[in-house]
Every structure is written in C-alpha cells, then in structure tokens.
C-alpha cells in the first residue's frame with residue numbers, strides 16, 4: 001500500500017465503532033436512577049469481555065472512575081447482590097433496594113432474570129440500577 005492508502009486505512013480503523021469482532025469486548029451503559037427521589041439519572045459506559053458478568057463490568061467501572069461506587073454482599077442462595085450504589089444503601093426496614101432493569105437496544109425495558117453475579121450484559125444495552 002502507498003503511504004496515503006495506509007493512512008486512510010488507519011483512519012478508517014480509528015473511526016469504526018468498537019464492536020465484538022475487533023476486540024472481543026462488550027460495551028454497555030450503566031444508569032443509576034433513583035425513582036424514589038426522582039433525581040437526575042447518571043449514566044456511565046463500561047464493558048465486559050464477551051460472555052462476562054455484570055459484576056465484572058461494575059468493578060471495571062468503579063476502577064476507572066471516581067464518580068461511581070458500589071458495594072455488594074453475598075447471599076448463600078442467590079449469590080452477590082447490590083448493597084449500595086454511590087453511597088446509597090438498600091434498607092430492609094424501609095423496604096428499599098436496588099432493582100436491576102435492562103433497556104434493550106430495541107427500547108424494551110425488562111427486569112433482569114439474574115443478579116449482578118450471573119447477568120451477562122449484551123452489547124450496547126443499558127443496565128439500569130434503580131433504587
């Protein structure tokens with residue numbers, strides 16, 4: 001290839017959005033929302049390796065930004081579940097908890113059928129942590 005052709009090939013690569021095929025990573029969005037207080041939702045981008053679990057993506061996100069924090073505990077039957085997000089903890093007395101919702105790329109919002117330790121995010125979907 002001539003230098004200009006090389007250059008445009010390199011540019012093209014840079015401009016292509018990240019997809020599964022180039023690096024095996026699955027990018028997705030994490031949205032923290034508080035339906036009780038009606039505060040403005042906060043959105044973050046993170047990723048997991050192909051087939052990776054939500055918990056991994058949340059850990060990666062917490063490691064890459066100082067504006068997202070979460071803690072979790074381990075239930076003997078159901079595995080890890082969210083305890084607090086950005087300093088706000090679930091509370092049995094108040095019957096408040098962090099619900100996991102997913103907005104698929106076609107816009108449909110569903111409750112996940114698995115917790116953070118088992119749920120496998122799909123590319124470009126939005127995982128909503130709803131208080």
Ligand SMILES: *[C@@H]1O[C@H](CO)[C@@H](O)[C@H](O)[C@H]1NC(C)=O
Nearest residue numbers: 056058059060061062063064
């Ligand atoms: C957190 O980030 C550092 C540096 O970016 C990296 O070395 C480390 O492996 C990361 N830890 C996790 C749990 O992702």
Ligand SMILES: *[C@@H]1O[C@H](CO)[C@@H](O)[C@H](O)[C@H]1NC(C)=O
Nearest residue numbers: 103104105106107108109110
């Ligand atoms: C979106 O996709 C899901 C799963 O594939 C499907 O159940 C749902 O009906 C779809 N929603 C719309 C609006 O097409």
